[in-house]
Amino acid sequence: MIGRPHQNEFEKFVRTSSGSLTRTAFLLCGDHAAAEDIVQVALVRTARRWRIARGNPVAYTRRVVVNLVHDRWRNLARRPAEVFVDVEVVVPADADDHRLERLASAVEQLSPEQRSAVVLRYIEGFSIEETAAALGCGTGAVKSRTHRGLAALRTLLDPTSSEHRAEPVEQTI
């Protein structure tokens, strides 16, 4: 784990960053309890590799969080669909809330790569570089994933938008 000289350093990191890491995990997975579990596991892994992680512990742990969320998505995708009984349905208060509900639901339908890129880049508001570091990919991949993700969201939210965008393609012979 961590040697005594770095003990305070790690604890300070947990105190100052665990909240934002939990919020990131929550925005990615949409489940508060799961987000806490994910952050707890991520912190343990960071502690084990503190010598490497201490250079930029937030970026290191965020990357672990993203990987754990991806694992969770994969596991959930393999599970048979659950049927909920007696679910308390939350009715959005107004049209604005309803629009955000639809958007949140559309984000969940994106592919894992597009979803994590869109969440980190546009919901969390990270820079392209920060998003790339968290996803473990290049900035070009972030740009293409967010671009495709936004296009998919526009189609999901307004199915006619893809028809509007369809333009005749000029053929060159």
Added chain:
Amino acid sequence: MLTEDEVIADLARLRERSAGIEYDGPVPLTRRSAAATIVPVAAVAAVATLGATAVIGTDRDGGGTTTRSEPTASRDAATHTGDEATASPGQTTLIDAEITLAGRTIAYRHAPGNDPFAPGWQLALVLGDTLPAGATELTVPDGSKVWVAAAPSSDLGKSMMIVRSGPDGSTGERHYVAMASRFSTSELEDWVRTELDGE
């Protein structure tokens, strides 16, 4: 039709949903505690019942002829079907079993119901880089060391058998790893001397 900018603006508003969420979980221990860390049994240790051996006579050291029954090799760590083996009158049935602990396989035999690592005690404990105080060192025939010490808490058993793990692939670190036992410390020491040294 929604523009890309409108979608981006709405996405930014979704961030408000995480407002007020804080981490309420524990801060991971930054140093190993005196208590052992319990890790999933399947990851570090497994007990396998290999089959039953019918021994003519009353004990295996009494010079009786040993005849193996049909070996019913099983790698299922969760079952001890061998415990249900029955012997003909005049025979004592011993069960061949093995433990894989920290990459090391230890074969042994035990009488039915007398397995130190019986189900319920199959706990793999990572002790860190120091041996617990009062651990007794024993050398087994292959020259490697095995230690026996009291279990860190009564919830985990009465004693534990400790081996040293091989170097970790990424860090090169070696740790002491233990298997909790329901035997007392002295019983387990005797068991290691007679069962492991005798193999």
